[in-house]
Amino acid sequence: MLRRTIIAAAAATITAFVAGQAMAGAKLDAIKSRGEILCGVSTGLAGFSIADSQGKWTGIDVDVCRAVAAALFGDANKVKFVPLSAQQRFTALQSGEVDVLSRNTTWTQQRDTALGLNFTGVTYYDGQGFMVATKLGVKSAKELNGATVCVQPGTTTELNLADWARSNKVDIKPVVIEKLEEIEQAFFSGRCDAYTTDASGLAATRASKAPKPDDYMLLPEIISKEPLGPAVSHGDDQWADLIRWTFNALVEAEEYGITAAKVDEMKKSDNPGIKRLLGVTPGLGKNLGVSEEWAANAIKAVGNYGEMYERNVGKASPLKLDRGLNALWSKGGIMYSPPVR
Amino acid sequence: MDGIQPPSSTPPRAAPWNDPVIRGYAFQIVVFGGVIALGWWLVANTLENMARQNIASGFGFIVQESGFDIGDTLIDYSPADSYGHAIWVGILNTLRVALIGIVLATLLGTLIGIGRLSTNWLLAKICGWYVEIIRNIPLLLQLFIWYKLITLYSPGPRQAASIGNVFISNRGVQFPVPKADPSHMWMGIALLLGIVLSFFVARWAKARQAATGQQFHTVWASIGLILGLPLLVFVGSGFPLVWDVPELKGFNFAGGVVLLPEFFALLIGLTVYTAAFIAEIVRAGILAVNRGQSEAAAALGLRPNTAMRLVILPQALRVIIPPMTSQYLNITKNSSLAIAIGYPDIVAVLNTTMNQTGQAIEGTALIMACYLTVSLSISLFMNWYNKKIALVER
Numbered sequence: 004m005l006r007r008t009i010i011a012a013a014a015a016t017i018t019a020f021v022a023g024q025a026m027a028g029a030k031l032d033a034i035k036s037r038g039e040i041l042c043g044v045s046t047g048l049a050g051f052s053i054a055d056s057q058g059k060w061t062g063i064d065v066d067v068c069r070a071v072a073a074a075l076f077g078d079a080n081k082v083k084f085v086p087l088s089a090q091q092r093f094t095a096l097q098s099g100e101v102d103v104l105s106r107n108t109t110w111t112q113q114r115d116t117a118l119g120l121n122f123t124g125v126t127y128y129d130g131q132g133f134m135v136a137t138k139l140g141v142k143s144a145k146e147l148n149g150a151t152v153c154v155q156p157g158t159t160t161e162l163n164l165a166d167w168a169r170s171n172k173v174d175i176k177p178v179v180i181e182k183l184e185e186i187e188q189a190f191f192s193g194r195c196d197a198y199t200t201d202a203s204g205l206a207a208t209r210a211s212k213a214p215k216p217d218d219y220m221l222l223p224e225i226i227s228k229e230p231l232g233p234a235v236s237h238g239d240d241q242w243a244d245l246i247r248w249t250f251n252a253l254v255e256a257e258e259y260g261i262t263a264a265k266v267d268e269m270k271k272s273d274n275p276g277i278k279r280l281l282g283v284t285p286g287l288g289k290n291l292g293v294s295e296e297w298a299a300n301a302i303k304a305v306g307n308y309g310e311m312y313e314r315n316v317g318k319a320s321p322l323k324l325d326r327g328l329n330a331l332w333s334k335g336g337i338m339y340s341p342p343v344r
Numbered sequence: 345m346d347g348i349q350p351p352s353s354t355p356p357r358a359a360p361w362n363d364p365v366i367r368g369y370a371f372q373i374v375v376f377g378g379v380i381a382l383g384w385w386l387v388a389n390t391l392e393n394m395a396r397q398n399i400a401s402g403f404g405f406i407v408q409e410s411g412f413d414i415g416d417t418l419i420d421y422s423p424a425d426s427y428g429h430a431i432w433v434g435i436l437n438t439l440r441v442a443l444i445g446i447v448l449a450t451l452l453g454t455l456i457g458i459g460r461l462s463t464n465w466l467l468a469k470i471c472g473w474y475v476e477i478i479r480n481i482p483l484l485l486q487l488f489i490w491y492k493l494i495t496l497y498s499p500g501p502r503q504a505a506s507i508g509n510v511f512i513s514n515r516g517v518q519f520p521v522p523k524a525d526p527s528h529m530w531m532g533i534a535l536l537l538g539i540v541l542s543f544f545v546a547r548w549a550k551a552r553q554a555a556t557g558q559q560f561h562t563v564w565a566s567i568g569l570i571l572g573l574p575l576l577v578f579v580g581s582g583f584p585l586v587w588d589v590p591e592l593k594g595f596n597f598a599g600g601v602v603l604l605p606e607f608f609a610l611l612i613g614l615t616v617y618t619a620a621f622i623a624e625i626v627r628a629g630i631l632a633v634n635r636g637q638s639e640a641a642a643a644l645g646l647r648p649n650t651a652m653r654l655v656i657l658p659q660a661l662r663v664i665i666p667p668m669t670s671q672y673l674n675i676t677k678n679s680s681l682a683i684a685i686g687y688p689d690i691v692a693v694l695n696t697t698m699n700q701t702g703q704a705i706e707g708t709a710l711i712m713a714c715y716l717t718v719s720l721s722i723s724l725f726m727n728w729y730n731k732k733i734a735l736v737e738r
Binding site: 089090093094097113114116117118119139147148149150151156157158161162164165166168169175176177178179180181182185186188189192193194196236237238 | 394396397398399400411412413414415422423424492495496500514515593594595596598605606683684685686688692695696698699700701702703704
């Protein structure tokens with residue numbers, strides 16, 4: 004009797020292992036049956052992903068995940084946010100701990116290939132800058148020779164800083180601390196002369212963490228291209244499509260002037276493009292394997308790209324960042340969606 | 345089955361499945377096979393998943409250019425060097441903080457351990473409180489406190505406090521060092537020669553004392569040899585001493601050698617924390633020596649410090665050494681908390697490497713291999729020392 008139980012248990016265990024391997028295939032189906040998206044975000048970067056005292060997340064990266072949840076489930080709240088440090092983020096995605104990484108992550112060739120990620124597009128065009136104390140009297144990053152610079156490890160920022168220092172023959176001493184809060188504290192306590200990260204991140208830190216924001220200034224140089232966007236694992240193609248086109252729909256919505264408040268009104272439009280986007284003319288939803296209301300739901304949940312931008316990092320936020328590169332292509336920026344058709 | 349069977353000369357052979365020897369082997373083979381199968385399954389599954397996601401694997405990245413800078417290095421390093429070189433920098437940083445930490449923690453711990461046994465009430469209480477407070481606060485918290493204290497309460501480089509040519513600021517402690525000179529290599533050789541010679545002098549002195557009872561001033565002779573020989577070379581090559589003095593240039597000091605706040609915070613944190621444990625080990629070791637031993641030593645006319653050195657300590661060490669080994673290993677392993685306060689140890693460097701290359705499994709394997717090597721080396725040394733001082737039964 005005992006022997007039979009042991010054999011049965013062993014067989015069950017082996018089946019479970021094999022089943023576990025076979026299941027990993029269709030990501031989108033797995034998410035549908037789970038009924039919730041696991042979205043990897045930062046541990047707290049104002050404007051991109053930050054939780055308030057009630058645990059409610061806000062920011063562009065957060066809104067991207069909400070929009071995808073709205074497109075997939077018709078409910079923007081079916082997202083679980085998983086805060087990840089810069090170090091943890093790729094392992095978390097590779098191991099399937101999160102479905103998508105929406106965490107101010109720069110799209111690079113190395114990450115797109117060797118790390119086994121697929122980036123689904125650019126949600127924010129950024130560039131790396133420097134912040135210094137105003138009393139230091141520095142006007143340009145080139146004057147930073149001999150300076151100590153605070154930087155987070157495991158980021159493109161760390162590599163750009165080394166590249167930039169080498170090519171400009173500037174001697175820089177890095178202080179590298181993993182936790183964002185700790186590195187900011189080190190900078191504000193005077194351990195470093197300068198703090199470097201993406202310009203948007205500097206603005207966020209200056210606005211929300213500096214003891215007195217006016218005591219600190221951003222230097223004019225932008226030393227790198229930092230296209231930030233969501234990423235998924237290699238092999239999750241259908242899932243990647245859904246994220247890619249949900250975001251594109253938000254950009255397209257801004258072009259058409261569809262706002263969150265006007266979605267239902269715009270469904271009556273005669274414009275064939277708007278009719279296709281909002282599912283009045285069916286087809287696009289079927290291509291993605293979701294309801295035809297996908298784009299309408301996403302726009303209702305977070306607004307179009309312009310609304311999302313202004314609310315999180317633009318004029319309606321403490322960051323007060325200009326649209327700059329992130330303006331629509333038709334308005335002097337480079338934000339551009341391939342045709343949603 | 346009636347009546348008693350006559351005793352047979354050999355017990356009846358049991359069936360193979362009831363034979364304890366065969367059973368023992370069978371179970372061991374099953375368990376061993378199970379462990380191998382589990383290991384094989386883990387590796388195969390990981391490789392398959394990585395291949396499915398097209399994640400790069402292998403150790404080829406070691407020779408690639410690292411591209412990131414390291415703030416605190418013992419050897420020359422630039423972002424143009426390879427990952428392998430960066431990892432070596434990290435290993436040296438770990439060894440530096442661990443070895444200095446071991447020496448300092450042993451000194452501080454021994455003082456506090458003896459202090460707690462002192463007949464001076466105040467001293468004993470202070471040492472007792474030290475142990476109880478320090479060992480009950482998590483090390484990570486203590487590291488944060490030390491780091492914040494150092495960075496928040498030390499002046500900026502332009503207002504640096506100076507003691508002679510030593511400057512203390514939130515950029516670290518900057519002190520002058522002699523500029524490199526060819527004669528320094530010969531001084532190093534003279535130093536080594538001095539150490540080797542004093543070793544032989546000590547052996548000779550011991551043999552002579554055993555044979556004739558005559559004592560020899562071994563300590564003074566050794567100091568003379570170890571310090572005197574390099575000094576002779578120094579004088580002989582015409583005082584080749586030029587100081588490299590730190591100077592404020594722009595943002596920071598240039599010249600001399602700097603010890604960074606991150607290093608200090610980690611070193612102080614590790615030393616203070618581990619010293620609390622070592623103090624208890626030392627106290628236990630001394631208390632373990634029978635009181636009769638010191639009384640007997642006194643009765644033989646040995647002075648207290650001689651009695652301590654020749655009678656009490658050799659016996660206490662037998663109790664002290666094994667747990668001390670664990671504390672030395674703890675210092676080494678706890679130094680991996682360095683990443684929290686930005687000291688570039690092996691974990692910090694390999695974390696960055698893993699992130700840039702995406703090869704988390706290889707990176708973690710390297711970290712484990714490094715700590716295993718260092719820890720086993722310390723263990724081997726301490727076991728050898730333990731055997732050397734162990735009670736030899738005659």
